[in-house]
Amino acid sequence: MQNFTFYNPVKIIFGKGTIARLGAEASKAGKHALLVYGGGSIKNNGVYMTVMIALEAAGIAVTEHSGVKPNPVLSHVREGVKKAKEAGCDMVIAAGGGSVIDEAKAIAAGAGYEGDLWDFFLGKDGIKSALPLFTVLTIPATGSEMNSGCVITNEETKQKFSAMSSALFPKASILDPEATMTLPTAQVAYGAVDGLAHLIEGYFSTTDKDVAITDELVHAVARSIITSTDRILTDPKDYNARASMMWSATMALNGMQSLGYGGTSFVNHVIEHSLSAIYDIAHGAGLAIVMPAWFKYDLAKNGPARLEKFGAAVFGAKTAEGTIAAFEEWFGKIGAPTRLSQANIPAEDIPRIAENAMGLIKLWEIAYYQPEIEEILEKAK
Amino acid sequence: MQNFTFYNPVKIIFGKGTIARLGAEASKAGKHALLVYGGGSIKNNGVYMTVMIALEAAGIAVTEHSGVKPNPVLSHVREGVKKAKEAGCDMVIAAGGGSVIDEAKAIAAGAGYEGDLWDFFLGKDGIKSALPLFTVLTIPATGSEMNSGCVITNEETKQKFSAMSSALFPKASILDPEATMTLPTAQVAYGAVDGLAHLIEGYFSTTDKDVAITDELVHAVARSIITSTDRILTDPKDYNARASMMWSATMALNGMQSLGYGGTSFVNHVIEHSLSAIYDIAHGAGLAIVMPAWFKYDLAKNGPARLEKFGAAVFGAKTAEGTIAAFEEWFGKIGAPTRLSQANIPAEDIPRIAENAMGLIKLWEIAYYQPEIEEILEKAK
Numbered sequence: 049m050q051n052f053t054f055y056n057p058v059k060i061i062f063g064k065g066t067i068a069r070l071g072a073e074a075s076k077a078g079k080h081a082l083l084v085y086g087g088g089s090i091k092n093n094g095v096y097m098t099v100m101i102a103l104e105a106a107g108i109a110v111t112e113h114s115g116v117k118p119n120p121v122l123s124h125v126r127e128g129v130k131k132a133k134e135a136g137c138d139m140v141i142a143a144g145g146g147s148v149i150d151e152a153k154a155i156a157a158g159a160g161y162e163g164d165l166w167d168f169f170l171g172k173d174g175i176k177s178a179l180p181l182f183t184v185l186t187i188p189a190t191g192s193e194m195n196s197g198c199v200i201t202n203e204e205t206k207q208k209f210s211a212m213s214s215a216l217f218p219k220a221s222i223l224d225p226e227a228t229m230t231l232p233t234a235q236v237a238y239g240a241v242d243g244l245a246h247l248i249e250g251y252f253s254t255t256d257k258d259v260a261i262t263d264e265l266v267h268a269v270a271r272s273i274i275t276s277t278d279r280i281l282t283d284p285k286d287y288n289a290r291a292s293m294m295w296s297a298t299m300a301l302n303g304m305q306s307l308g309y310g311g312t313s314f315v316n317h318v319i320e321h322s323l324s325a326i327y328d329i330a331h332g333a334g335l336a337i338v339m340p341a342w343f344k345y346d347l348a349k350n351g352p353a354r355l356e357k358f359g360a361a362v363f364g365a366k367t368a369e370g371t372i373a374a375f376e377e378w379f380g381k382i383g384a385p386t387r388l389s390q391a392n393i394p395a396e397d398i399p400r401i402a403e404n405a406m407g408l409i410k411l412w413e414i415a416y417y418q419p420e421i422e423e424i425l426e427k428a429k
Numbered sequence: 430m431q432n433f434t435f436y437n438p439v440k441i442i443f444g445k446g447t448i449a450r451l452g453a454e455a456s457k458a459g460k461h462a463l464l465v466y467g468g469g470s471i472k473n474n475g476v477y478m479t480v481m482i483a484l485e486a487a488g489i490a491v492t493e494h495s496g497v498k499p500n501p502v503l504s505h506v507r508e509g510v511k512k513a514k515e516a517g518c519d520m521v522i523a524a525g526g527g528s529v530i531d532e533a534k535a536i537a538a539g540a541g542y543e544g545d546l547w548d549f550f551l552g553k554d555g556i557k558s559a560l561p562l563f564t565v566l567t568i569p570a571t572g573s574e575m576n577s578g579c580v581i582t583n584e585e586t587k588q589k590f591s592a593m594s595s596a597l598f599p600k601a602s603i604l605d606p607e608a609t610m611t612l613p614t615a616q617v618a619y620g621a622v623d624g625l626a627h628l629i630e631g632y633f634s635t636t637d638k639d640v641a642i643t644d645e646l647v648h649a650v651a652r653s654i655i656t657s658t659d660r661i662l663t664d665p666k667d668y669n670a671r672a673s674m675m676w677s678a679t680m681a682l683n684g685m686q687s688l689g690y691g692g693t694s695f696v697n698h699v700i701e702h703s704l705s706a707i708y709d710i711a712h713g714a715g716l717a718i719v720m721p722a723w724f725k726y727d728l729a730k731n732g733p734a735r736l737e738k739f740g741a742a743v744f745g746a747k748t749a750e751g752t753i754a755a756f757e758e759w760f761g762k763i764g765a766p767t768r769l770s771q772a773n774i775p776a777e778d779i780p781r782i783a784e785n786a787m788g789l790i791k792l793w794e795i796a797y798y799q800p801e802i803e804e805i806l807e808k809a810k
Contacts, residue, residue, distance in 0.1 A: 049669050059434065059436040260669070264652055288641070292641040
């Protein structure tokens with residue numbers, strides 16, 4: 049078990065009817081919020097109205113910044129920063145899924161920064177301060193509501209890069225499972241894939257195989273994601289399954305599920321970032337394509353032990369190959385693609401995708417070369 | 430799944446050689462520490478020396494307050510408060526196990542308080558502020574290093590009561606598993622019992638039986654405690670087992686393992702508090718006596734479902750009775766008593782113990798009457 053530091057000061061307010069508490073939380077931080085949201089689904093499911101009423105009751109002025117896209121883009125972040133500066137916002141509130149929260153984090157970091165905020169994502173400068181951030185989560189998936197990272201796509205350079213800083217921890221995140229009851233089936237599935245992907249990155253990239261407690265926690269959260277998703281797809285109105293899924297996805301990337309592993313390569317995410325940066329596919333869809341291919345590569349390179357352990361605990365699988373098959377079968381069952389062709393990505397693009405992935409691999413100093421990335425992608429054809 | 434709020438800002442610094450980082454952490458908070466510790470075991474295992482060197486290097490003056498007892502007593506807390514006030518300490522550092530940390534918390538709360546600090550434990554006043562607290566943990570057991578509660582015994586009134594406040598969260602806690610390598614076997618065992626006891630309180634007192642994620646997490650931490658303890662008792666020098674146990678015991682009471690259950694009665698702890706308040710037995714020993722008896726009472730009253738689920742996941746037990754037997758067998762195997770008689774507590778004292786327990790039961794408004802407590806204790810004869 050390797051040394052670690054753990055620190056996560058995010059206050060989680062979880063459950064039915066909790067969005068109304070946003071006003072009381074936000075009023076501790078300021079008087080004027082930039083409200084960041086996406087394409088308007090929060091206007092259909094009542095979240096927008098509840099947020100606005102809560103903020104008005106607390107005397108907080110609102111400047112709106114809507115239109116955040118899945119795979120949020122740098123140009124829209126820059127617009128948000130401009131709005132926040134011009135309006136004199138003293139806090140940022142995100143209402144939506146991981147894309148909305150990530151964009152809100154980038155805006156919060158950029159609002160007080162003199163330089164070019166893309167420098168944060170290129171590792172040229174660190175985020176030392178940010179506007180206070182609050183989130184109202186509507187899609188269980190990325191875990192951004194309880195961590196200090198964000199992922200933004202620079203659409204000009206086709207780079208989907210991330211930045212991290214303890215200044216980006218939300219002050220409070222509100223998780224009301226009722227806000228997820230009307231999520232489309234595809235988003236339920238992709239959220240589940242994303243949660244599982246967060247769990248497997250540390251578990252499989254660790255060189256330290258003797259971390260009993262963290263292995264147990266990873267298995268626990270993975271099982272909960274799978275059983276909860278199965279229940280939701282059977283009965284979308286199953287509140288307890290929605291609730292368990294929501295908290296599970298948050299737990300999957302709040303920093304706790306990789307402690308003692310001595311670092312995480314995030315190589316599956318890096319490869320997927322190239323898929324969604326180039327083809328603008330859903331992050332969860334890209335991950336469902338990459339993960340089984342990477343498992344096959346990892347099995348050949350590092351042997352069956354980790355796949356066997358994970359598969360036995362989570363799927364009841366008897367072999368490493370059985371574990372990979374169980375992943376593919378479950379992804380297929382919930383409607384996620386597991387091959388590039390299923391997402392209409394041509395196999396002849398593999399060198400181009402791998403070349404794109406090398407940008408982040410070099411930046412993060414992950415020990416992979418381009419031929420290895422191509423080899424992994426070949427297994428995803 | 431019930432609504433909840435979760436907030437835990439404790440910074441955990443975990444691993445080999447990390448005690449040296451105490452100086453850098455503590456110097457963020459002040460210049461003069463009250464150093465709280467117990468009977469001197471930290472002088473034998475090198476922790477005292479490492480702490481003193483770290484604090485001296487950081488320019489932090491130290492006033493010592495040693496002699497904390499297991500089941501720490503109010504009179505010694507009062508002495509510590511007096512010392513901290515007289516010396517003008519601006520922080521408290523605990524080096525030891527849960528008793529030391531709990532006493533340090535009570536001192537931190539009392540140092541800036543004008544009234545009688547026992548009022549905090551009687552619920553007559555709330556803890557609004559406390560001196561900044563840092564901990565160096567040497568016994569995995571109570572979880573106090575990552576929560577906001579403390580338990581103190583008023584030796585005059587024979588009350589073992591607790592207080593809680595977000596002001597009591599340690600700023601940082603250092604967990605070096607090497608500091609636990611020389612722990613006596615009995616303390617290893619009692620720590621394991623305590624960790625399991627924290628897990629079962631919420632799991633079994635919940636009226637909401639459909640909280641998949643938290644059930645999974647409870648099973649995960651319980652399995653890790655059991656397998657790690659078995660490894661430690663086989664090979665006391667097994668670092669990875671020590672490390673897994675240390676983090677597991679912390680995780681068992683950091684607030685995460687009861688989320689969604691809608692509250693926790695802590696009735697096993699309440700009954701145990703009477704045993705250790707009256708007979709001064711080890712907390713873990715008392716819990717190993719109370720838990721199987723309470724399980725038998727709970728089985729008769731609430732049916733087998735929770736015992737079956739827990740036992741299947743943690744022990745591979747097939748029935749509720751099998752789960753209780755597995756607990757008793759495992760407690761016996763690690764050397765913990767499971768009957769009052771094994772701790773030399775006479776059965777004729779049962780009414781007196783139950784009467785004592787009613788103090789906390791009434792204060793906390795737990796739904797138990799004295800005859801029920803006596804019925805539970807009868808099963809522990």
